[in-house]
Amino acid sequence: MLAWRRHGPVVYRLRALFAMVMTLLATCVLALVSLSALSLYPGAGAIRPGASEQPVRATVKECHRVGPLSGYGMGYWWICQAAVRHDVGPERQVELGRSIVGPDDVGQVVELRAVCRGGGETDCYYGRPMAFILVLGYAIIEMVLKALVIGLLFAVGVYLLKAVLGAPAYVAIFDRRRRAGGVDDGMRSVKHYLNVVRQQMVVDGCAVTDEYVGSMPAVVGYRAQRWAGTRMHVFAVAAQADRVDEERLRAFSDAVVNLALTRTGDSRGVQTVLVLPILITESADAAATSLTRTAYRLHLAGVAVLAQLAVADVRARKVWAFRGTRSRGHAHHSLIAEKYVIYLPEPAAR
Incomplete structure (x- = not known):
């Protein structure tokens, strides 16, 4: 409210829009950096509810490289086609990303770990064998980075509301929500x-x-x-x-x-x-x-x-x-x- 009175409605809204744009840019940069950092982890990912790691054997067939921007973030990453065999069930054709295998592994059988959801073998994440402490660290870092991105997106929404409504109406709306218990x-x-x-x-x-x-x-x-x-x-x-x-x-x-x-x-x-x-x-x-x-x-x-x-x-x-x-x-x-x-x-x- 102090900024609204000091600068007036036009300047206040322009400042809120500028803050929204800068926060949105920061969110995009953080999301890209987070994705790149998480993609560097070669394991199968954190143990998810209802899933556990199991050893698998993958025969690498062919690889191609993507980058400098991709679904794995910044940098260049190898994506390889492989035939994966679990302890039970038929051989499955999968795509292994994040450079967990590369051209040097083509034609070879590589020992990997799989984390599958639902007790089946149709929705699985693959990676290299990793120590439990590294798996736990990855899970914590993943949660922290996701929380930061969500927090920044929330801030973008707040700045947008301030720009559209102005400070008095924004304060009035949240004051009504504060009284919403009864x-x-x-x-x-x-x-x-x-x-x-x-x-x-x-x-x-x-x-x-x-x-x-x-x-x-x-x-x-x-x-x-x-x-x-x-x-x-x-x-x-x-x-x-x-x-x-x-x-x-x-x-x-x-x-x-x-x-x-x-x-x-x-x-x-x-x-x-x-x-x-x-x-x-x-x-x-x-x-x-x-x-x-x-x-x-x-x-x-x-x-x-x-x-x-x-x-x-x-x-x-x-x-x-x-x-x-x-x-x-x-x-x-x-x-x-x-x-x-x-x-x-x-x-x-x-």
């Missing part, structure tokens, strides 16, 4: 949900105060930021109500707009004011929720002051807010949507 206290009542909204305003970097807006006690969140090339004054004002109807929602919105106009004064002619009135309730009528689904108010020719309503009904477990697009003020619509994603988690039972 019914969260912040979702069970109007008062508790209002506290959740207050916390999300703080996460977004707002200065938060408790004030009376009109005749209603409210939580007022304010922050200034740059968006679409202009300086934005964002006012998010949340209050609780026993019941929300259209008249009360309109009156509350007017009071919030007046608060924003008073606070910004003459600066609104050259800057943009975004006003987000939020009412939290246990009962909202259809006319009020319908009002939230329209592009509600645009002041001063739709450029300087934008207002967009929202209602959070904790009993219905639903947030009502505008999800469409504006014919005017369209450049700032994505900011409105982002703010409501941050401030208003769905009040659903977990």
